Amino acid sequence: MKIDIKKIAALFLLKVCFVSVSLAQVEEIKNTIQLNEIEAHLRFLASDELRGRDTGSPELDIAALYIAEVFRSYGLQPVQGAEGFYQPVQLIAEKPPAAATFAYQDNVFTLGEDLLIISGDSTEIQAPVLYANYALPEDLAKLDIKGKIVVAKAGTPEQSNPQSFFFSSHDKQVNVAEKGGLALVELYQSEQIPWSILVQYLNAEQLTLYEEKKEQEIPLLWLNDPQEERLSTFQDKKKGEGMINIAGKESTPIPAKNVAAFIEGTDPNLKDQYIILSAHYDHVGVGKSDGVQDSIYNGARDNGIGITALLTAADYFSKNPPQRSLLFLAVTAEEKGMLGSSWYANHPLLPLDQMVFNMNTDGAGYNDTTKVTVIGLERTTAEKEIQAATEPFGLTAITDPAPEQNLYDRSDNVSFAAKGIPAVDFAPGLTAFDQEIMKHYHQVTDEIETINLNYVEKFVEAFTLATEKIANMPEHPFWKQGDKYESAGKDLYGK
Numbered sequence: 001m002k003i004d005i006k007k008i009a010a011l012f013l014l015k016v017c018f019v020s021v022s023l024a025q026v027e028e029i030k031n032t033i034q035l036n037e038i039e040a041h042l043r044f045l046a047s048d049e050l051r052g053r054d055t056g057s058p059e060l061d062i063a064a065l066y067i068a069e070v071f072r073s074y075g076l077q078p079v080q081g082a083e084g085f086y087q088p089v090q091l092i093a094e095k096p097p098a099a100a101t102f103a104y105q106d107n108v109f110t111l112g113e114d115l116l117i118i119s120g121d122s123t124e125i126q127a128p129v130l131y132a133n134y135a136l137p138e139d140l141a142k143l144d145i146k147g148k149i150v151v152a153k154a155g156t157p158e159q160s161n162p163q164s165f166f167f168s169s170h171d172k173q174v175n176v177a178e179k180g181g182l183a184l185v186e187l188y189q190s191e192q193i194p195w196s197i198l199v200q201y202l203n204a205e206q207l208t209l210y211e212e213k214k215e216q217e218i219p220l221l222w223l224n225d226p227q228e229e230r231l232s233t234f235q236d237k238k239k240g241e242g243m244i245n246i247a248g249k250e251s252t253p254i255p256a257k258n259v260a261a262f263i264e265g266t267d268p269n270l271k272d273q274y275i276i277l278s279a280h281y282d283h284v285g286v287g288k289s290d291g292v293q294d295s296i297y298n299g300a301r302d303n304g305i306g307i308t309a310l311l312t313a314a315d316y317f318s319k320n321p322p323q324r325s326l327l328f329l330a331v332t333a334e335e336k337g338m339l340g341s342s343w344y345a346n347h348p349l350l351p352l353d354q355m356v357f358n359m360n361t362d363g364a365g366y367n368d369t370t371k372v373t374v375i376g377l378e379r380t381t382a383e384k385e386i387q388a389a390t391e392p393f394g395l396t397a398i399t400d401p402a403p404e405q406n407l408y409d410r411s412d413n414v415s416f417a418a419k420g421i422p423a424v425d426f427a428p429g430l431t432a433f434d435q436e437i438m439k440h441y442h443q444v445t446d447e448i449e450t451i452n453l454n455y456v457e458k459f460v461e462a463f464t465l466a467t468e469k470i471a472n473m474p475e476h477p478f479w480k481q482g483d484k485y486e487s488a489g490k491d492l493y494g495k
Helices: 005-032 035-045 048-053 058-073 162-178 195-202 231-235 300-319 339-346 383-393 413-417 453-471 486-493
Strands: 086-095 099-104 107-110 115-119 123-131 149-153 183-188 206-209 220-224 241-247 250-263 274-280 325-331 355-360 371-375 396-398 423-428
Touching: 005 300, 005 383, 005 453, 035 048, 035 058, 035 300, 035 453, 048 058, 058 250, 058 300, 058 325, 086 339, 099 115, 099 220, 115 162, 115 195, 123 231, 162 183, 162 220, 195 220, 206 339, 250 300, 250 339, 274 300, 274 339, 274 413, 274 453, 300 325, 300 423, 300 453, 325 339, 339 413, 355 413, 355 453, 383 396, 383 453, 413 423, 423 453
Parallel strands: 123 149, 149 183, 183 220, 274 325, 274 355, 355 423, 371 396
Antiparallel strands: 086 206, 086 250, 099 107, 099 241, 115 220, 123 241, 250 325, 371 423
């Protein structure tokens, strides 16, 4: 066999060149992203002076100003259609009703004890009651629900997680309204979140998005039915009327904003495609003080680390723009139901079909400083790029360690995924929801003094390199075959 020395030499040189370029990327990231810069961002965002960055608070506005001015200092550009670096987000604070009942046959279900008002204004409705299984489109297609109160099971046959009930409930509510239904009552059954916890959380002031057709919204109620004892009552085909009374519901507009900026890509053929880098900058505010214990939920982990990753990546990419363009998006009101990202996804400043990937960064904390947990890692064709980006910093990318928690649908990445945009959540190393996580998750102990800054440095460096690798992929990433958002992606991109 004749050995082609020239070919071997050429391949060797090519390999060396490739490795040197990769090493150069890593070194440039390490030289640009400095530990003192990371600490400065985190100390400010998680300071007592920002009082937990609660949505609607003046302190959250200060955090937004800080993010905008950091973007400006790095030379990032505001997005056309925004107000400078801000996208106004229209929120409404809804106080729970003073009283509410749902009466049917010999039963009167009362607010809190049996009943929760998920959405809907003060009203009085008397109408026939009709059971509709899960109230999915295929269920409603068989029924005449016009002028009726529709009763259905919460969720879908495939959904057993209470967090996912909210997404399906909204879709059902819209479908029932479109077909002329007057109200939707869902039978709640789940051992994962007890009814008492739901009452504590939902029978309190809630923030929601304002939409132009909100005044046409029909009431959405949840009725507690842990053992399906009440299901048979509504499955009974005998006709009967029900009455819904909701009184004392109040709504107040709340000013809010997302912070947006962009860096243009360098490739003339790819710069019209964007990678969205997103992180939420709100947290949960201040708790009740006993005058002794700390009452400020500083949110260093959730999501000070994520915003710090966003800001340090902006610093690096302002000096080293990739081939595709980058949209930096600090979103509000994630802790209130991912409202800021949902608003952006429904009111985008740039066409959604130009957004080819979402690198969201958010997390509950970390319990393994050798890992990065990427929720959705295996779901897109960018999996190898993300895995490769963590290794130079001594980290290993792992996928969702707790699928039963439905983490993918509990952060801002889902707002973009639902539109079809491939998305992941790049989170600190979490291997289980253990005591180490719960010690700080939504606790007053989530302060910078409890943070491993050396780990955060590696984390934000890996986030930056992963973004760079995806932004320079020859073909833009997509959902892997069979993913539940693949169809939405095909619709978005015309595949």
